[in-house]
Amino acid sequence: MPAVDSRPVVDLLGVLAYAELTAFDRLAEDARMAPTLGGRAALARMAAAEMAHHDRLAGRLRELGADPAAAMAPFVRALDGFHEGTRPRTWLEGLVKAYVGDGLAADFYREIAGFLPEPDRSLILEVLADTGHADFAVREVRTAIASQRALAGRLALWGRRLVGEAISQSQAVIAERDGLAQLIMEGTGDLTGIARLVERITTAHTERMRALGLKP
Amino acid sequence: MPAVDSRPVVDLLGVLAYAELTAFDRLAEDARMAPTLGGRAALARMAAAEMAHHDRLAGRLRELGADPAAAMAPFVRALDGFHEGTRPRTWLEGLVKAYVGDGLAADFYREIAGFLPEPDRSLILEVLADTGHADFAVREVRTAIASQRALAGRLALWGRRLVGEAISQSQAVIAERDGLAQLIMEGTGDLTGIARLVERITTAHTERMRALGLKP
Numbered sequence: 001m002p003a004v005d006s007r008p009v010v011d012l013l014g015v016l017a018y019a020e021l022t023a024f025d026r027l028a029e030d031a032r033m034a035p036t037l038g039g040r041a042a043l044a045r046m047a048a049a050e051m052a053h054h055d056r057l058a059g060r061l062r063e064l065g066a067d068p069a070a071a072m073a074p075f076v077r078a079l080d081g082f083h084e085g086t087r088p089r090t091w092l093e094g095l096v097k098a099y100v101g102d103g104l105a106a107d108f109y110r111e112i113a114g115f116l117p118e119p120d121r122s123l124i125l126e127v128l129a130d131t132g133h134a135d136f137a138v139r140e141v142r143t144a145i146a147s148q149r150a151l152a153g154r155l156a157l158w159g160r161r162l163v164g165e166a167i168s169q170s171q172a173v174i175a176e177r178d179g180l181a182q183l184i185m186e187g188t189g190d191l192t193g194i195a196r197l198v199e200r201i202t203t204a205h206t207e208r209m210r211a212l213g214l215k216p
Numbered sequence: 217m218p219a220v221d222s223r224p225v226v227d228l229l230g231v232l233a234y235a236e237l238t239a240f241d242r243l244a245e246d247a248r249m250a251p252t253l254g255g256r257a258a259l260a261r262m263a264a265a266e267m268a269h270h271d272r273l274a275g276r277l278r279e280l281g282a283d284p285a286a287a288m289a290p291f292v293r294a295l296d297g298f299h300e301g302t303r304p305r306t307w308l309e310g311l312v313k314a315y316v317g318d319g320l321a322a323d324f325y326r327e328i329a330g331f332l333p334e335p336d337r338s339l340i341l342e343v344l345a346d347t348g349h350a351d352f353a354v355r356e357v358r359t360a361i362a363s364q365r366a367l368a369g370r371l372a373l374w375g376r377r378l379v380g381e382a383i384s385q386s387q388a389v390i391a392e393r394d395g396l397a398q399l400i401m402e403g404t405g406d407l408t409g410i411a412r413l414v415e416r417i418t419t420a421h422t423e424r425m426r427a428l429g430l431k432p
Contacts, residue, residue: 021257025247045271047240048240048267054257076253
């Protein structure tokens with residue numbers, strides 16, 4: 001028997017596999033809002049990269065004897081809820097969501113992955129690596145803001161709304177999966193550890209908003 | 217100066233690059249209609265494969281000194297028109313469209329590619345290779361028909377409608393691009409050659425309908 005309980009691992013791989021599938025979906029949808037054929041191809045390319053990540057996670061789940069669809073199922077409602085609650089109405093909102101929202105989620109999952117043994121830790125860090133989306137989003141959003149200052153305020157509000165939704169949805173995910181909650185509690189050690197984790201995530205979020213030229 | 221006029225080559229690579237981008241789009245959209253998470257992932261995976269094809273075509277266009285977006289632009293209207301005119305309302309209609317419609321288009325492009333010199337001929341044949349979609353569609357459609365016979369008639373009608381739309385849209389594409397029309401005329405030799413080309417495409421289409429269990 002392995003030293004580590006495999007349920008939290010399956011949970012984490014499952015939520016990530018579904019997150020990649022929804023990322024694919026959303027990027028594919030946003031691609032259709034692109035103002036140029038070049039932008040549309042760029043977003044579609046990023047969506048394809050998310051699917052490659054999904055496949056690696058699904059492959060690992062199978063290796064662990066888990067059915068990928070069954071491992072994803074418990075997280076469908078929370079993740080779909082997040083995306084339905086934060087459906088971008090414009091091309092720029094889509095880019096901010098992809099950069100700020102996915103960045104936040106990736107930081108959160110990276111923290112949890114740090115509590116896992118190999119090979120899952122490395123696999124998760126790899127699939128969370130940026131697929132070129134970040135640079136693309138920063139460039140497009142900064143260019144748009146430079147030519148239309150009023151956008152900055154609206155997009156900053158949008159960024160704050162994303163954080164609020166992300167926090168409430170991640171609480172919903174953790175509340176539903178005992179294994180994940182336990183992994184976080186044991187990994188961080190105590191409440192001080194959790195506070196530090198939240199602080200690291202918040203700092204990174206603030207930096208991303210600034211990179212876009214938006215007030216955090 | 218190259219022996220072959222490069223404009224028809226750029227046209228063919230351009231229309232194919234845009235066809236792959238719309239195939240990505242459409243598969244991503246159909247994925248959301250999937251009745252299971254497994255089916256959804258399967259379609260998203262195929263969409264990602266289409267993007268990989270798109271990237272290879274865009275890369276070749278750049279090698280030829282052409283801008284991919286500019287090369288795709290002349291075909292946007294005709295291809296978008298086809299897809300708007302044949303928007304699937306169900307998961308099964310999407311599968312039939314992907315198999316029958318894409319099969320028909322692939323046969324047509326393959327015929328034209330045969331008139332091109334290397335390396336473009338091989339590149340095009342490669343990107344037109346099936347991405348696993350065919351087997352998946354055949355399996356799903358046959359299973360559905362087996363349990364609900366009334367579907368066969370409706371899906372067969374849908375298949376015939378796809379052919380009609382595809383023919384009128386491909387005529388629109390050729391009419392707009394002199395280079396492509398000339399390539400086909402010179403490649404086939406004469407009207408008998410064109411008739412044989414159409415016959416080959418029709419035969420393959422009939423076989424695909426039969427493979428799905430549908431009356432052609």
